[in-house]
Amino acid sequence: MTRDEPRTLLHIDWTRCDGRGLCTEILPELLTRDDWGFPLAPRHGSDVPVPDRLVDAAVEAVALCPRLALSLLQR
Amino acid sequence: MSVAEATEAAARVAAPTGTARLTSPGSPDLATHLATFGPLPVRAGPAVLLDELRASGLEGRGGAAFPAWRKLAALPARERARGRRAVIVGNAAEGEPQSFKDATLLRVAPHLVIDGLLTVAAAVDAHSVHLYAQSSVLESVSRALAERRDARSIQLREAADSFISGEASAVVSALAGRSPVPQDRTMRLTESGLGGRPTLLNNVETLAHIALISRFGAAWFRSIGTPSDPGTRLVTVGSDGKSSTVLEIAGGSRLGDVLRFAGIDPGSLSAVLVGGYHGAWLPASALEARLDRQDLAVFGAAPGAGILMGLDARHCPLTVAAAIATYLAGESAGRCGPCVNGLPAMAAVLGRLARGDQDPALAAEVRRLAGLVTGRGSCNHPDGTARFVLSTLTVFAEDVAAHQAGRCRKDHS
Amino acid sequence: MNEALWALGRSTGVVALALITVSVLLGIVNRSGRSPAGLPRFSVALVHRNVSLLATVFLGVHLLSLLGDSYAQLRLVDFVVPFLGAAKPFWLGLGTVAVDLLIAVVVTGLLRRRVGVRVFRAVHWLTYLLWPVALAHSIGNGTDAGQAWFVIFALACVASVGAAVLWRLTPGFVEFRSVRMEQRP
Numbered sequence: 001m002t003r004d005e006p007r008t009l010l011h012i013d014w015t016r017c018d019g020r021g022l023c024t025e026i027l028p029e030l031l032t033r034d035d036w037g038f039p040l041a042p043r044h045g046s047d048v049p050v051p052d053r054l055v056d057a058a059v060e061a062v063a064l065c066p067r068l069a070l071s072l073l074q075r
Numbered sequence: 076m077s078v079a080e081a082t083e084a085a086a087r088v089a090a091p092t093g094t095a096r097l098t099s100p101g102s103p104d105l106a107t108h109l110a111t112f113g114p115l116p117v118r119a120g121p122a123v124l125l126d127e128l129r130a131s132g133l134e135g136r137g138g139a140a141f142p143a144w145r146k147l148a149a150l151p152a153r154e155r156a157r158g159r160r161a162v163i164v165g166n167a168a169e170g171e172p173q174s175f176k177d178a179t180l181l182r183v184a185p186h187l188v189i190d191g192l193l194t195v196a197a198a199v200d201a202h203s204v205h206l207y208a209q210s211s212v213l214e215s216v217s218r219a220l221a222e223r224r225d226a227r228s229i230q231l232r233e234a235a236d237s238f239i240s241g242e243a244s245a246v247v248s249a250l251a252g253r254s255p256v257p258q259d260r261t262m263r264l265t266e267s268g269l270g271g272r273p274t275l276l277n278n279v280e281t282l283a284h285i286a287l288i289s290r291f292g293a294a295w296f297r298s299i300g301t302p303s304d305p306g307t308r309l310v311t312v313g314s315d316g317k318s319s320t321v322l323e324i325a326g327g328s329r330l331g332d333v334l335r336f337a338g339i340d341p342g343s344l345s346a347v348l349v350g351g352y353h354g355a356w357l358p359a360s361a362l363e364a365r366l367d368r369q370d371l372a373v374f375g376a377a378p379g380a381g382i383l384m385g386l387d388a389r390h391c392p393l394t395v396a397a398a399i400a401t402y403l404a405g406e407s408a409g410r411c412g413p414c415v416n417g418l419p420a421m422a423a424v425l426g427r428l429a430r431g432d433q434d435p436a437l438a439a440e441v442r443r444l445a446g447l448v449t450g451r452g453s454c455n456h457p458d459g460t461a462r463f464v465l466s467t468l469t470v471f472a473e474d475v476a477a478h479q480a481g482r483c484r485k486d487h488s
Numbered sequence: 489m490n491e492a493l494w495a496l497g498r499s500t501g502v503v504a505l506a507l508i509t510v511s512v513l514l515g516i517v518n519r520s521g522r523s524p525a526g527l528p529r530f531s532v533a534l535v536h537r538n539v540s541l542l543a544t545v546f547l548g549v550h551l552l553s554l555l556g557d558s559y560a561q562l563r564l565v566d567f568v569v570p571f572l573g574a575a576k577p578f579w580l581g582l583g584t585v586a587v588d589l590l591i592a593v594v595v596t597g598l599l600r601r602r603v604g605v606r607v608f609r610a611v612h613w614l615t616y617l618l619w620p621v622a623l624a625h626s627i628g629n630g631t632d633a634g635q636a637w638f639v640i641f642a643l644a645c646v647a648s649v650g651a652a653v654l655w656r657l658t659p660g661f662v663e664f665r666s667v668r669m670e671q672r673p
Contacts, residue, residue, distance in 0.1 A: 011261055012451075015258065037521070038416075045449065060530075409672035
């Protein structure tokens with residue numbers, strides 16, 4: 001891990017995610033949607049690094065996820 | 076009895092020589108076990124066990140190949156200080172259809188596995204000890220447990236019968252009385268697992284090796300095998316034409332030798348699937364490779380849980396692979412969207428390719444879907460399935476080309 | 489003064505019902521996962537939440553303004569325990585039931601992360617009980633129930649929620665449903 005890498009991770013709980021699409025609207029810089037509508041972070045799986053400038057938006061995405069499938073982790 | 080005396084007692088029985096270590100008892104009963112390996116040395120303390128395991132280089136034999144000492148060291152000391160003693164789990168759930176080395180071990184040498192569990196449990200002053208095993212071996216394990224007084228603390232639990240039943244979080248979920256499916260995790264099981272306690276899961280073969288290392292030492296363990304794959308390992312060897320056998324081999328044995336030892340002519344094969352359905356193919360030209368991390372890495376494979384499946388050169392590899400991919404798609408626990416949707420889609424496109432659909436975009440679509448499912452689930456089932464499918468496209472590139480040109484002449488049944 | 493409170497009580501009741509109806513409609517749109525008229529989904533979710541909170545505020549005013557009313561003769565216990573009222577106990581009781589349900593739905597909605605998805609969803613389903621109960625209360629208890637404007641308002645509420653529920657029951661309701669496999673909970 002280099003110094004510039006974000007310390008905040010957006011964790012996706014796939015067992016809860018229903019691909020409603022709210023997070024992809026709030027965090028278009030991080031997430032798109034796959035063929036079935038589930039959030040897709042290019043080059044990342046379940047833990048998506050969140051740059052500092054997007055942390056507030058990520059907090060909002062966590063709060064608004066209708067399935068409570070998102071959480072923020074600090075590494 | 077002091078440590079020295081215990082070691083001396085164990086030393087009264089000579090350490091096994093040759094590659095038959097775990098499989099050296101002629102009978103699974105306690106008397107044979109004691110005659111073969113001697114008594115379990117008196118607990119030597121966690122630091123001694125940790126050092127010995129570290130020196131041995133033993134890696135987990137359940138598939139993930141995590142160094143055994145590091146897992147033990149990962150148990151957080153602060154949790155123990157808070158009175159949250161660890162839970163120890165022996166994992167013999169072998170959902171992989173090509174593998175039955177763990178079941179074989181529990182039939183041949185159940186007392187070694189029990190010794191391993193007790194050794195680890197004593198080292199960490201465990202809260203509870205569990206053994207999670209398939210119904211087929213419950214009887215032999217119960218018989219072994221009943222033979223000894225020191226194993227009363229071990230709780231035996233029947234494993235679910237599904238491909239992913241052995242996944243660590245699925246095992247913990249099952250032991251907690253919930254559905255035996257993988258769970259979302261943001262903390263390691265060694266931090267918070269069963270009942271919120273630090274939980275140490277080990278494959279039963281790993282535990283059996285621990286039982287031997289604590290008797291005969293790290294140097295003895297490393298006296299066989301290669302530096303990158305020391306000791307012996309159990310492998311399940313078969314082919315799509317021949318039923319599988321379980322062997323105990325020296326670490327880093329050459330693939331061709333292992334196949335021959337199992338009665339399979341490497342010359343009759345087009346490739347060998349290493350690591351089971353979540354593994355990768357090695358082409359026939361590569362069968363001189365050693366079954367160790369270094370040699371297999373080139374092919375994206377690893378010794379894993381020691382599963383080798385030869386592919387008969389007359390059989391169409393894409394047809395075989397599509398059937399496996401379809402099976403794996405059906406074995407999704409069905410909880411994570413990308414896996415639930417992605418695996419059947421990927422298997423379906425591979426199936427079209429295998430059945431002779433000449434659409435030139437199919438191979439690229441399989442690769443795209445494999446990329447789409449990788450890393451996007453609560454367990455590694457989508458990742459393993461994608462690895463297998465991508466390996467199929469890479470190793471059998473000529474067969475893919477033949478299919479797209481409509482000239483595959485191999486057996487498609 | 490009594491007359492002013494009475495008017496306030498009536499009007500806030502009607503507004504609360506209107507807001508609850510809008511919130512139900514937005515909730516159904518939310519559940520579909522679709523973005524109506526290109527509006528972002530998260531804004532629909534936020535409006536759904538804020539409209540519900542506003543409805544709760546209006547309901548509070550509705551209750552307080554009628555507390556001192558000489559005809560309704562409400563006691564504090566009638567705000568919580570249904571069917572004890574002095575006048576029209578049944579219809580008043582429906583209002584009390586609606587209040588209780590709304591409090592449960594709003595509180596679990598706000599404390600979603602605390603109570604967990606299961607409890608949140610189970611309680612949120614009660615909205616489908618809450619809405620008709622509130623509507624019945626407004627018709628049975630409301631002074632304006634016979635007025636033409638109220639009839640039109642009530643019919644509009646029924647028609648819109650009815651249409652939304654029918655849409656909710658169609659197979660194509662959820663976005664991506666047609667391309668998705670069934671997911672286990």
